[in-house]
Amino acid sequence: MNKLEKAKEIIKERIDVADCGIFSTRNWVGDEMLTVYDDGELEVDICYGYAYFDVFGLSPMQFAELEEYYNEQRKEKWKQDGLGND
Numbered sequence: 001m002n003k004l005e006k007a008k009e010i011i012k013e014r015i016d017v018a019d020c021g022i023f024s025t026r027n028w029v030g031d032e033m034l035t036v037y038d039d040g041e042l043e044v045d046i047c048y049g050y051a052y053f054d055v056f057g058l059s060p061m062q063f064a065e066l067e068e069y070y071n072e073q074r075k076e077k078w079k080q081d082g083l084g085n086d
Helices: 003-017 060-080
Strands: 034-038 043-047 052-056
Touching: 003 034, 003 043, 003 052, 003 060, 052 060
Parallel strands: none
Antiparallel strands: 034 043, 043 052
16 A cells, blocks of 8 residues: 555544644644554644644655545535535
8 A cells, every 4th residue: 555545544434533634834833643554654643633634755745645645534524413514
């Protein structure tokens, strides 16, 4: 499994606890982060307090694809939760 597919798998498994955003830059404001995956090439952290992901190790194109996937997953979750309009 490549890095992008692994990141998508992690997001799908954990979207319930991190549906407020996804970023490719390191958190510098001091939010408490938990690393949920790190294989030396891909790192995925979650901030449970503010419900977002930080993802490191992807190219800008890969991250753009991951961000699109994340938004699709988030929209589906919100729809299931009765929060979506469509």
